[in-house]
Amino acid sequence: MSQKATNLRINAERLWDTIMETAQIGATAKGGVRRLTLSDLDRRVRDWFVDACKKAGCSITVDDMGNIFARRPGKNPNLAPIAVGSHLDTQPSGGKFDGIIGVLSGLELLRTLNEAGIETEAPIEVIDWTNEEGSRFAPAMLASGVFAGKFSREYAYARADREGKSFGEELERIGYRGEAPCGAHPLSAFFELHIEQGPILEAEGKIIGVVTDVQGMRWYEVTVEGEDCHAGSTPMPMRKDALLASAQMIAAINAVGRRHAPHAVATVGLIEAQPNSRNVIPGKTFFTIDIRHPQDAVLATMEEEITSELNAIAEASGVSLALERVWNSPPVPFAKACVDAVREAARDLGLPSREIISGAGHDAAYVAAVAPTAMIFVPCERGVSHNELEKAEPEHVAAGADVLLRAVLATDARLAEGARA
């Protein structure tokens, strides 16, 4: 890597300003961001991103899953691009940083290379992946999953939100259903900068997480059916209370998560009770289950335990149970060459780092199936994320972006050598 490239640093203030600027699109009163996938707010931030990348001299490709690829040309157009990126959609009560720093640090990387007049060997691309969060349209990482061949386009288009609107309709509606076939887009490498969304880096005083793997995760949907009845005149032993049975099931799911400590997690995040009237015994509930662990075998055991315990509770409560697994994302190891590039970049920049497995899911987990991939983590305050109070420090975000820049330039130098050999 040239001396000029070695000394290059991103513009920390400009990066922070773009994060604060885009945080206004969907800003919430508590300082977070609500920008659900394929909403009008998602369209607005996508338009902002496309405009900023065009101004940075990029060509724009949008594929038929709405993934946006902003390409900065390199010397050798025959080389597949080195890509960076993440997602601009958020949770309903999300923060300013989850996903967003991965996309905007990519834009900052382009701007820095332009100012320095550095021409890379390979093209550089910044990607905004559609529907990483999976909050509005399950499962998560849907569009990067289609890109990696994990889901069909038809499956993705048919996914519906709780109001019955489909992914395909909403993608069309916001004008981001591109022409390019999703997936026919080779990459030389992919790097994703993201906040850790956990407490480890902050607790250990580390600034960079060298992410080696993403843990496995499985999602389920549960429907419990009992019988609506009068809250006042139905004796307790006669009830078929779907909500009470669900409460017992939720406690059992939590116990399975604790049983497989220290790495297992189990969460029920969404529940709906019908008819949801204070003087009617609930006859039906719908709820979701999210379980995660670094080892697939443990996830399989947790799934067995949850299945048998929920059936036993349904039996004892006189209610019916429908339990369906709607997503299975096995643990993913990242490519050694890319992980090494991240580790060496942190070392050369004198940044305290440690290896870490990602507890959260990321688009990089799917992209790793089709391109050498790795991630860079930076701390967030108290590890709090998926929360409007999510907070990262400007100097940590800048440090992560400098590691991203350096890992990309080191990968480019390696590709250039290979091209000359």
Ligand code: HGY
């Ligand atoms: O669920 C996840 O881990 C990610 O935030 N979509």
Ligand code: MN
């Ligand atoms: Mn994210």
Ligand code: MN
């Ligand atoms: Mn998230």
